[in-house]
Amino acid sequence: MKKITFCLMMACLSLTFNPNELKANPDSLKTVQNSSEAKALLSRLETFKAMDKSDLSWKEKRELRKEVKSIDQQLRAIGGGIYISVGALLIIIILLIIFL
Template identity: 45%
Template sequence: MKKKIFCLMLLAISFISFPNELMASEKPPIHKTTNAEEIPEEIRVMIDRLTEIKEMDKSNLNRLERKELRREVKTIKKSVRASGNGIYISSGAIIIILLLIIIL
């Protein structure tokens, strides 16, 4: 029992002393660092639509229109991320994996 408590305390201390922000590598935005020729046309259209939505005046929109815009932004961001390479793991998934490793 003491060993489990000690492991949990050690795990909690490690999360406090090594936050995820320090270990995360910052990825530059795709539309600012890469050349326009390197970005596929469909991705460029999506990015242009995102910037158009960001610059839009949303104060005169009603609730349903804002909700549709949020939904559109989420789907565009999801499709842009899916087109890139890499694996994204949430911090919750990392915690669950670490707990399973400790338990087993």
């Protein structure tokens, strides 16, 4: 009996996920709040993307990568929000089903 309910539960859960909807959003940086600080950081990132990096030395490239990482961290801090992975969401749902 337990195997049947487990199999039915897994079948229902497998049908609820659509792989087309799980694609990463390429415009995730554009959804950051429209504060002046965020706009300044985004414009700084755009200048880095437009920059010709072929004539930079490896030290300059490393510093550029570090600065891009720090800007990304600042943008994530400004954006805020709570992100729950799919696995954590499944565990929460299963625990709710078991305890309720």
